Amino acid sequence: MSRLDSFIRRLTAQRDILNHISETMMDGLEAGPILEIGLGNGRTYSHLREHFPGHRIIAFDRAIGSHASSTPEPGDLVIGEIRETAQAYVSAGAALVHADIGTGYPDKDAVTLTWLPQLAAASLRSGGVAVSGLPLEHPDLAPQPLPASVREGRYFIYRKR
Numbered sequence: 077m078s079r080l081d082s083f084i085r086r087l088t089a090q091r092d093i094l095n096h097i098s099e100t101m102m103d104g105l106e107a108g109p110i111l112e113i114g115l116g117n118g119r120t121y122s123h124l125r126e127h128f129p130g131h132r133i134i135a136f137d138r139a140i141g142s143h144a145s146s147t148p149e150p151g152d153l154v155i156g157e158i159r160e161t162a163q164a165y166v167s168a169g170a171a172l173v174h175a176d177i178g179t180g181y182p183d184k185d186a187v188t189l190t191w192l193p194q195l196a197a198a199s200l201r202s203g204g205v206a207v208s209g210l211p212l213e214h215p216d217l218a219p220q221p222l223p224a225s226v227r228e229g230r231y232f233i234y235r236k237r
C-alpha cells in the first residue's frame with residue numbers, strides 16, 4: 077500500500093472513530109476534559125471541537141505547528157515533550173484521550189509505548205475513552221469494538237475500567 081493510501085486510511089479511521097464515539101460512547105462522560113496528544117496541524121483538534129462541544133480540549137505537542145484557526149488558547153496548549161508535560165494532567169479525569177503520535181518507525185513507536193499506555197490510563201476518569209493510532213496495552217484499558225468502516229489494527233479504542 078502506498079504511504080498516501082495509508083495516510084488516507086489512518087485519517088479516515090480517526091474521523092470515523094471520533095464520530096462513532098461522539099454518537100454512541102459518551103453517555104455519562106459529559107464532564108471531564110479531552111486530551112489531544114499530538115496537536116500537529118490541528119485538524120483533529122478542529123474535529124474534536126465540533127463533535128464534542130462543552131468539553132475543554134487540552135492539546136499537547138513539542139512545538140506549535142497548527143493552523144491559526146485550530147490553535148488552542150494558551151491555557152489549553154501544552155508545549156514540550158508529552159512524556160514530561162502530560163504528567164501534570166495524569167489526574168485530569170479526562171472523558172476522552174486521543175493520541176496520534178505514531179511515527180511509522182517501529183523503534184521510535186516502541187519507545188513511545190513505554191509511557192503512553194500508562195499516561196492514557198492515568199489521565200482518564202473511570203469509563204473514559206482512549207483512542208490511539210498505537211495499541212495501548214494496559215490492565216485498566218479495555219479494548220472496544222471498532223466501527224465497521226475501520227480495519228482491525230489500524231486504530232484502537234479503549235474504555236477505562
Ligand SMILES: C[S@@+](CC[C@H](N)C(=O)[O-])C[C@H]1O[C@@H](n2cnc3c(N)ncnc32)[C@H](O)[C@@H]1O
Binds near residue numbers: 114118121136141178
Ligand atoms: C501525526 S501528528 C498529529 C496530527 C494531528 N492529528 C492533526 O490533526 O494534525 C503528531 C504530532 O505529535 C507530535 N509529537 C509526537 N510525539 C511527541 C512527543 N513525544 N512529545 C511532543 N510532541 C510529540 C509531533 O510533533 C506532531 O506534531
